[in-house]
Amino acid sequence: MDLVPGMVELARATLTEAGHNPNRVSEGDVIDLSIFPDESFDLILSVGVMEYLRPDEECHAFAEARRLLKPDGLFLVENINKLFDLTTFNRFTINFFAEHFIPAFFDSETEKDRVLGKLNGLVAYPERPDPEGKYSTTRDEVYTKGEISIEYARKVCDFGFEQIEQAFYRFHSVPPLLFEEEPDLETVSIERELALSRHWIGNFLASGFIAVLKKTR
Ligand SMILES: C[S@@+](CC[C@H](N)C(=O)[O-])C[C@H]1O[C@@H](n2cnc3c(N)ncnc32)[C@H](O)[C@@H]1O
Known part of the structure; x- marks a missing residue:
């Protein structure tokens, strides 16, 4: 089952090609x-x-x-x-700290921002991967x-x-x-x-x- 008609068509074509019944795939929301x-x-x-x-x-x-x-x-x-995300060494690692670790130790927003800023400085390429290229992400x-x-x-x-x-x-x-x-x-x-x-x-x-x-x- 898939929400998007194009994906349903694709799955049906794949099933047909493999000799299975394409009608086993339906369009709908899980x-x-x-x-x-x-x-x-x-x-x-x-x-x-x-x-x-x-x-x-x-x-x-x-x-x-x-x-x-x-x-x-x-x-x-x-x-x-x-x-x-902890081992990607990029913005996702910083985001993980911001969401799960920092709030457990710091209450003040100013202090949270300061510590996160310091952490950001440890990451060499926070912007990678970008939305283009082989290892791109749309996250x-x-x-x-x-x-x-x-x-x-x-x-x-x-x-x-x-x-x-x-x-x-x-x-x-x-x-x-x-x-x-x-x-x-x-x-x-x-x-x-x-x-x-x-x-x-x-x-x-x-x-x-x-x-x-x-x-x-
Ligand atoms: C990454 S693809 C995976 C497609 C397929 N399941 C596979 O393994 O190749 C994610 C799919 O989830 C579908 N999807 C997202 N939300 C859905 C929902 N609420 N109900 C059904 N399908 C959904 C999208 O249309 C998309 O085709």
Whole structure:
């Protein structure tokens, strides 16, 4: 299912090409899946979608997934790993400090700004990646949200799910800012990805993770 007709067409064409029934893809919003009956799915996959949902929409999407899943069904959710921002050494790292660390220690806005200014001075290329080129990003322009991998199990409890597994992917052996001048560092990151998918370093070096969820009773 996808919200955008063009994406639905693309998915249908891909299915047809692979010899599958294209009508398995429908157009619609994940916050309202009322076309499907209760407990009718063994597995629900969400790849690259949750990050675009605002908190109220996300709440509806989880409620729908809970309604649609059979009691022992699985919900696989792919997420952006917010903790990865700590190892990007750019504006995203500063933003992470501003959102999660600085408020825990400083109350005055002036002091927060002063400390953040100092931190900013430690970062050599805060503006990179820019919106152009191979490692471009549209994160500053499009609403997306990441999840803190080590907090996710607790978060999904509130939606009536239990996290039974987490796997990391899109590993970065070093901050991706270095990939442009040293492409081998990107190659080695990809080569080790599968071997490291359950390693704790994924919390910091992987930009994505997949959570395997089951309904709580
Ligand atoms: C990064 S793409 C992923 C596409 C596809 N799931 C895949 O794995 O290749 C994100 C997709 O989420 C879709 N999307 C965003 N919000 C949605 C919503 N509320 N309901 C359904 N689809 C949505 C967008 O239209 C876009 O096609």
